[in-house]
Amino acid sequence: MPSPEVTSQGSSDASAVRYERATKRYEGSAEPAVDELDLEVAAGEVCVLVGPSGCGKTTAMRLVNRTVELSAGDVKIGGSSVRERDPARLRREIGYVIQQIGLFPHRTIAENVGTVPRLLGWGRERIDARSEELLELVGLEPELAGRYPAQLSGGQQQRVGVARALAADPPVMLMDEPFGAIDPINRERLQNEFLRLQAEIRKTVLFVTHDIDEAIKMGDRIAVMRKGGQVAQYATPAELLMDPADEFVEDFVGADRALKRLALMRVADIDLWEAPLAFVGQATAEVREKLRDAEVPYPLLVDSERRPLGWLSERDLAAETVPARPDSPLGPLLDRDDVMRDALADLLQGESQYAAVTDHDGRIDGVLSVEIISEFLGSPRAKTEEHSAAERPQ
């Protein structure tokens, strides 16, 4: 976990990256690997290049730091063309994270992280301080600084890879399936941590993946690519899920895109319905009064702290006062911060039509049902409701 008090001192402004009819042709191939790509990545944004294998997304990414040379067209970083720089010097200003990580086995973790600063001629002390800062930033214990890569786990190595890429505080980061070689549990953790990091340091990131779920999770904007590096659609995750541009994108996103959208939202994003509240010992006449215009036709029994205890039935209301024990059990109990998709799953599993939603203290906040969710998904407000990648549920 990055500690709040550590900030990247002197964090440079991120730069925009623009592809201008960028083309890459390989000898012996009839079709170009990347064919006249036009793409603009705004500064400070995470742009995910996603597509089937062989579509040219990795090639396109590598055009930026010239590990693959342009055949035609241009790539501009912050307005200046990459062609005008000496490749080695250019690369020292771009963070580079690859799938197999590629840590130097013969150098300690601290030395690995300090690679680019050393190339740039930083002083010893400055490099050491920066290494320490970065290791903390990516969530590694400082003792690991003196160890060798072979002594670290895969997840730890990948964190070092990210730290190494950030060392010289580059304005642009290139990440090629960086979490692909990690097991699913650690992958999720690393993704979340990277998002938290990005919320803090706001770099311009070009992120390549073949996994649409990862793209939706990580990207502020997603470029779905076809063979030849052709962009089928370049949009935010919500747009992608709601309005796929064509059949290719639709197929690639998957038939469950409605569900995928639900993963992007929390219960708190919805306007919940109100159920009439009933307190223990309250006169049932009052409760019946409330029932008349209520959105939810069932009273919810709560305690003095407004914590839900259960649902009241007709039989309960037949008595003079509200009984202490409700007729129907509470059923699924949801939290404001729950991911919408998980809330839907709970609702479908439970027997009751409605589920109570509570806040952090367990107090009633509102009521949710499947009907409410589907109504919300169809509303105009849902179409514009969008979180940046860092603020999405994880």
Add this chain to the structure above:
Amino acid sequence: MTGALLTLVPASFGGAIEFIFEPQSSSVTGGNKVGGLDQVVELTLNQLELTLLALTVSMLVALPLGLYLGHRGTGELLAVGLGNAGRAIPELGLIAFMAAAIGVGWRNIVIALAVLGIPPILTNAFVGIRQVDRAPVDAARGMGMSELAILLRVELPLAIPTVMAGIRGATIAIVATATIAPLAGVLTLGDFIINRNVYGPDGLLAGAILVALLALVLEFSLAGLQRALTSKGLKVSAA
């Protein structure tokens, strides 16, 4: 800087070539005719025979042992250690020791040479089998092949390049040491080199040329043999 120099009439390549084909005589040889094709052929055949005999003995001892140990996966210390130790054996010392300890003659020289040839063959047989991809071996075992069949029909063919490299190494070492067999009474091409008083400077150079050629031809033949023995599948994957 140089050691005691024999006073020699300078040798020439031309003279050496002549020596190979026609018996020569000169002041150095005291007027006797030496050299010529007959003698060359005789000594060459001797050296070849010696080499092949020793090689066969080495292979008979080292191959089964190395293949077995490799298949079982044990005895690494022996197989590899012997290989390393074998490289340290001083050739001249070995011949001298054999001559002093058990005497001169064909049989003893063959033993000495075989000792030289065993380590590389043993080590390479072991390592070659060990390095075979486990997947085909497991598949074969799962299909019910006997251990011996697995070794001979799955592991050995896949290990041919490494095993052959060991045999080639042994051959080079043996043929090189067979050159000095004359020291122990077995006449090979090395006689031209060692007994240069008898054969003269032309003979000396001729001997050197012939030994070099013999070694190169042997190596070349074995390389061809290896190519022939290596299954096509392996060759394709190596390309």
Add this chain to the structure above:
Amino acid sequence: MNAFAAALAPPLAAVGEVGEGFFKERSSDTLPCQAREGHLFCFDWAKENIGSFGTPTLQHLEIVAISVAAGFATAFALALFAHRRHWLQPPLLAATGVLYTVPSIAFFFLLLPITGLGRDSVIIALSAYTLQIIYRNTLAGLANVPDSVRDAARGMGLTERQILWRVELPLATPEIVAGLRIATVSTVAIATLAVLASGGGLGVKFYTGGNLTFLTSIVIAGAIAILMALAFDVVLLGIQRLLTPWRRAAAG
């Protein structure tokens, strides 16, 4: 030379007490030990003459050191040159292979018209013998550097030269030193043949004056040669361990 004798005399004397008893029974005449068929180990002779092994040993050391150093320098340079130029690799491999295949003793004399007899020819021939193993191992070591490490190095902005010297060579060190060890041990063994080309070395204790020497001399010289080879091997292995601390860390 005297230090040599002083160092070895006591242990030999100790062994001698034991051995003498065993051997005394087998000898009945008053001829010196080495003259009696020469197939017994004569501890007396050893004690008295151990000093004479000093010069040949030093000569031997010198020959080996110079040959291996020259061979390594040449082969290493060749490998660096051929590292990125793949078309060069097969011909170089073949050329060094020929030099390896030609028996050293023949090589000594093939050089006869050029460098004559003596130590120079021996050193050239022995260097040539080491070329192939060092060249091949250096190339293999460089080739075995993981692609991902090379990709990361390049992508971070190291130049080709920096990648070679700061990344590839350090990682190739174990394999390079392995080749060097094999070359050195082999050279110690083969250098015994130097005597046949008037090059000195321990070989003089195996063969001198046109004859093989006797058992005691052979055994001692052989032991020295083998120990020398072992010593070189261990020292080189130690150097490799010093140069590659990360491998120890990984194993531990």
